[in-house]
């Protein structure tokens with residue numbers, strides 16, 4: 001650990017030799033053959049396969065190695081030579097495995113056989129696919145469909161996702177929560193409401209045309225590292241980057257391009273952000289209102305001289321609600337803004353200058369905005385800021401949420417949604433000759449509420465680690481085992497597989513880098529990236545086990561065993577040839593998926609379009625909407641002495657609940673994840689010592705005791721009142737009710753907690 005100012009930190013840039021060492025550490029441990037390198041060389045390229053890590057785009061003009069440290073880790077993690085076989089399960093009871101760490105569970109390697117949970121033995125025992133499907137079908141037939149939940153973590157392909165959602169609706173429910181419900185659901189709800197499109201309006205080319213990029217709460221260096229190349233290019237042509245984040249994240253400070261030999265040899269780094277402002281967790285609405293206040297003042301001055309700063313024509317023609325918003329901004333005092341943001345007026349004005357001077361601005365954001373009680377206001381206020389100068393719906397400008405899972409956006413596009421109004425149900429009715437359920441289904445939080453209340457009887461997980469990713473872990477784990485049926489479709493063992501219903505199956509599937517051969521020959525799958533581009537993906541590796549089935553085949557197997565046959569639904573044919581499913585997707589969504597099968601391998605993917613990018617506003621008013629935030633702070637609880645805002649963090653060495661290792665290289669935290677990060681003054685004020693072991697307890701005002709013990713107090717550069725701990729270890733501290741008011745996205749970036757020595 002490097003120390004400066006008595007806080008733990010890392011002095012090097014993002015990328016560089018450190019990222020190569022990061023890959024090498026997994027290589028050494030996990031996979032040591034040249035074939036793995038060959039596989040990596042095909043990653044994210046036309047004709048290759050789409051990385052299983054993040055949703056960053058796969059460019060038409062790609063680098064020799066179009067992958068990053070974390071994409072390589074994710075691929076190698078999937079290609080591991082380790083196997084988690086029936087023999088492993090014979091040696092360990094499920095109760096014992098519950099005491100293992102997340103890292104150690106996944107470290108057992110790829111699941112190889114379908115397994116049934118035997119409650120008498122408290123062990124998983126091998127079973128046949130036919131037995132599993134028959135039992136799942138029988139159980140689902142025996143319950144009210146409305147009491148079943150079909151979850152999806154955002155990896156499964158468009159083809160599988162379409163069929164999974166269709167299965168749910170033919171069976172009789174819309175209970176289709178998605179990892180998106182814990183992630184960018186705030187985006188889907190807020191952007192839909194204010195600009196009429198639920199996704200970002202920016203495309204990759206815009207990054208070579210913008211004059212400024214604002215970053216709120218997105219950690220590029222760890223979570224979408226390939227994006228650093230585009231940022232580096234932008235900075236070099238004079239684009240200015242301004243970042244607001246409670247933590248000084250290395251990737252947004254400096255970058256050495258590991259693809260560039262001379263940079264690697266000389267260590268020459270590019271400074272990424274020209275300004276970096278450490279806002280308080282939840283302080284972003286105040287920052288944005290401050291920026292708007294500065295911009296209005298500049299416009300007043302400019303107008304006195306006959307000029308202007310605002311794009312009045314755009315505001316007039318394309319927006320609604322400007323007057324009310326303007327009045328609110330003018331009425332705000334700088335004292336209020338400084339207090340809620342934790343930043344001085346001068347810093348906000350400095351950032352405001354960049355905005356005013358830039359012709360075209362892109363607004364980037366991530367979980368730092370979406371995972372708050374007032375996450376909706378965060379996103380809507382960001383849109384206000386961009387609208388002032390017409391920075392939405394033209395080249396080089398726009399709003400750009402950076403999505404998480406590699407196909408999370410695509411799953412929503414093709415029907416995995418609990419909101420029936422977002423799905424063309426009439427079209428489905430016509431295509432398949434049935435009456436789809438029209439009532440709203442359960443999202444993630446509602447599914448948890450249903451499980452706690454004993455109303456949910458069956459849960460199917462298409463990937464993911466639901467129980468570890470959600471809030472309220474202790475109560476949820478206890479309630480989980482009361483369900484009748486639980487089914488998990490997965491590549492590796494995780495904690496969610498250790499809590500089972502009365503009847504439970506663990507079904508192993510192919511990974512995306514593996515060959516998927518069906519009766520119709522080798523199959524291609526497709527995914528949608530964060531810029532709404534659709535890419536084909538071909539796996540070429542030998543599957544980890546001969547017993548594995550594709551996610552498509554598993555979904556179809558369960559569906560066939562559950563549903564009465566109907567002539568319009570031919571699961572066997574669809575599994576034999578995924579092209580037929582793509583035809584169905586095209587018929588269901590003709591505008592977005594025209595000539596789907598012909599366009600699979602368009603270099604850089606094909607664009608499915610975005611109305612807001614064309615300045616067509618599919619909102620209530622038919623215009624882009626200015627909104628007036630009802631609060632300046634997004635954290636959503638009262639501040640009190642001894643009550644902290646806990647930020648739950650991802651390290652550079654994890655993908656969500658998959659923990660690759662214990663090196664958060666870019667933050668200088670090595671060898672452990674059991675830490676609570678606080679600034680030195682805050683440590684002193686709390687009467688603690690660096691290195692002291694403490695517990696965090698929930699301070700949610702609901703009387704429920706929640707606690708995480710054994711955390712080492714670690715000095716770290718964070719704003720006053722804010723502390724940090726890792727996700728998912730800190731998840732037992734989050735109350736289920738602590739979520740964005742509008743979208744119900746759990747508010748994991750400001751959790752009210754206390755520290756117990």
Ligand SMILES: Nc1nc2c(c(=O)[nH]1)N[C@H]1C(S)=C(S)[C@@H](COP(=O)(O)OP(=O)(O)OC[C@H]3O[C@@H](n4cnc5c(=O)[nH]c(N)nc54)[C@H](O)[C@@H]3O)O[C@H]1N2
Nearest residue numbers: 070217218219223281282366367368404405654655656749
């Ligand atoms: N290597 C790797 N890549 C990943 C993932 C992973 O776990 N590992 N996860 C994938 C997934 S599913 C997702 S959704 C994305 C997540 O990627 P991000 O959106 O980057 O999510 P986080 O890392 O959780 O948090 C982002 C940043 O928000 C900051 N932050 C916290 N609170 C606030 C706040 O109140 N205001 C502001 N302005 N900033 C705040 C944090 O300091 C952090 O730098 O990454 C994807 N890619």
Ligand SMILES: Nc1nc2c(c(=O)[nH]1)N[C@H]1C(S)=C(S)[C@@H](COP(=O)(O)OP(=O)(O)OC[C@H]3O[C@@H](n4cnc5c(=O)[nH]c(N)nc54)[C@H](O)[C@@H]3O)O[C@H]1N2
Nearest residue numbers: 153183463464465469489490491492494648656657727748
């Ligand atoms: N406190 C806190 N909680 C959070 C967050 C946070 O920032 N803070 N972030 C939230 C976010 S943004 C998200 S997206 C969720 C993530 O929630 P999930 O998506 O549910 O969780 P993951 O950790 O991505 O899932 C990992 C598991 O997926 C399985 N898997 C991997 N590849 C495949 C595959 O190809 N097919 C199948 N079927 N299975 C596969 C493996 O078994 C692996 O163990 O967590 C959320 N929870």
Ligand SMILES: [Mo]
Nearest residue numbers: 179183404405
């Ligand atoms: Mo996510």
